Each structure stands twice: as structure tokens, then as C-alpha cells.
Amino acid sequence: MTKTLRSFERSLPMTLLQTREAVMKKFIPSLKAYDLTSQQWRVIRALEHESNLDMSTLALRCHLLMPSLSRIINHLDKRKLIERQAVDSDQRRSIILLTEQGLALFEKVAPKSVERYVEIEEKYGVRKLELLYELLDDLIKTLEEEDS
């Protein structure tokens, strides 16, 4: 077996990274205008979608590790975009929800994100985008099944 490593330009992780970077470039400017990182925005979106989540659940929803989420929530708390509420039944847990300010910010930013997304759909094609999602989901499934 004399197979060698793929050349750089075509390595799988690299291509995925590049693609993500290219996509993010479209969304980041509108976020930065409101002083948000893409991760902070992800958390806000998650909370708008479903409120009163504890940290662990929120981490799963946002695909963030707990230490990252912990810092992000701290930051958003200082900016009063979210609030923590104690849980009576379990003192370790706390539940996170958007403040009115946080919700207001969501309402301002969301339309801009939608715009960008529609742009991408139009230029690239909805059909191809759907196919891409399928292939990616399938790859994820394949890789995770393999975890033996």
C-alpha cells in the first residue's frame, strides 16, 4: 500500500474549515455590528428558540463545551442580555433565559442573518444546498457510527 496523504488543498478537514470560514465571513459583519461573536449569537438564538434551559442542555444545543459556554454566559450576563435563575429542586443547576434586552437584540440581528442566508441560497442554489446538508449529515453519521 503506497497511498500517500492527500495534498493540502484537498484534505478533508481543511476543506471543511475553509468552507466554514467562507460561510462565516458572510455572517460575521452583521454580528460584529452588534458586538457579538458567532458563538454568543448561537447562544442567543438557542434561547430565543427555547428558553429556560440549563447550562448542560444549552451546551448540547449550541455544540459548545461547558467551559466555553460558561464564559460566554458570564459575558452575556454582564451585558444583561441573559439572566440566570436558581432551580429549587437542584441547587447546582441554574436556568438561563433571555432578558428583554436580549430578545430585543435578537429581533434586530435575526433579519440580517436571514438576508445573508437567502443570498447564499440564491447564489448557490437551494437544491445543491439540500444535497450538501444530506452529504454532511451522512458523513457525520458514518464517522460517529464508526466510534468503536
Added chain:
Amino acid sequence: MTKTLRSFERSLPMTLLQTREAVMKKFIPSLKAYDLTSQQWRVIRALEHESNLDMSTLALRCHLLMPSLSRIINHLDKRKLIERQAVDSDQRRSIILLTEQGLALFEKVAPKSVERYVEIEEKYGVRKLELLYELLDDLIKTLEEEDS
């Protein structure tokens, strides 16, 4: 227009991120066995592929920003895996090359990466992988063209 944001699970940046994470999980263990991060490995591969590159060119090849590369090269220098050489014609520039140790490390790690890659090809299918590359490259091109 009442289009709303895609639900989380299906946002494009998120799906790309997840996929990359899933792929990296396959490669990271063999790298960690040699105390390498994926970025450090990327630099080593780049230098094995083509030596005597200056920092800027290397950054392009590895899709790293200069500050990141600067730190990585420093680190690899301390580990004596690479060497810097002055360039007479331009004192600002320096040229990077693998040391024998660096090359030896490459030779040890590369086969393990190839193994993982072949595994992925086999489980997922070469045909589908090629299609995925095409779609990703195409998306990148679309997004970059749009930069107006």
C-alpha cells in the same frame, strides 16, 4: 418576506462545524500521541510537501493567519522540528524548513493519518466523498465571488 432563521440543528455554519469536529476526532488521537495539534501537523505537512517557504507563503498554504503561524513556528522551533534561515536579499523575511527530527516525525505520523483517511473513504464511499469535495469547493467559490 416572513422567512425565519433555520433551526439550529440545520444552520449551515453549525453543520460544517459539526462535520469538521467529527472528522477531526478521527485524526486527533494519532496526532496527540506525538504531542501535535492539528495546526502544527498542518505546518509540518506543508513543509514536507515543499520546503524553504517564507512565513507568508506558509500561512497561505496552511490557511493560518500570521499571528497563529508565528506562535506555531516558535513552538516547533523550540522542539527543533523546524529551522529558520535568514534571507540575504530581504532581511525582513526568513525561510522555514524541516529539521531531520521534523522529517522523522512526519514519517512516523503520516502513515497513521493515511490509515484514518482510508477508513473514512471506505465507510463513507469514495464516490460520495468526491461529490462532497465538489460541492464544498463550489460553495467556497460561490461565496468568494460574491465578495463585492
Added chain:
DNA sequence: TAATAATAGTTAACATGTTAATCAAATGCT
């Protein structure tokens, strides 16, 4: 040629990714 602008690279500052250590509260077990 002297002042200015551009270029290569590093450093700084801050946010995140990642693993390990830590802490308090809850659960299980005897």
C-alpha cells in the same frame, strides 16, 4: 536623497476550543 509608504513578521489583547482540576450539591450504598 530624505521623507513617506508599503511589506514581513512579531506582539498584544481578547474570545474560544480543549483537557484537567476543582467545588458544591445530589445520589447511592451500607
Added chain:
DNA sequence: AGCATTTGATTAACATGTTAACTATTATTA
């Protein structure tokens, strides 16, 4: 009840991503 274990969350430590500031050198150009 008392003690070990597990769990939810934070903190620590280090590498990277990202933008801006900075340094030294080279190129421009007035």
C-alpha cells in the same frame, strides 16, 4: 445517618482565531 460516588458547573492552563498595534526593513517618490 454517614461516606463514597456521581453530577452540574466553574476555573485553570494552554493553543488557536482574530484584529490591531508595533518594529524593522524595503520600496517609492517628491
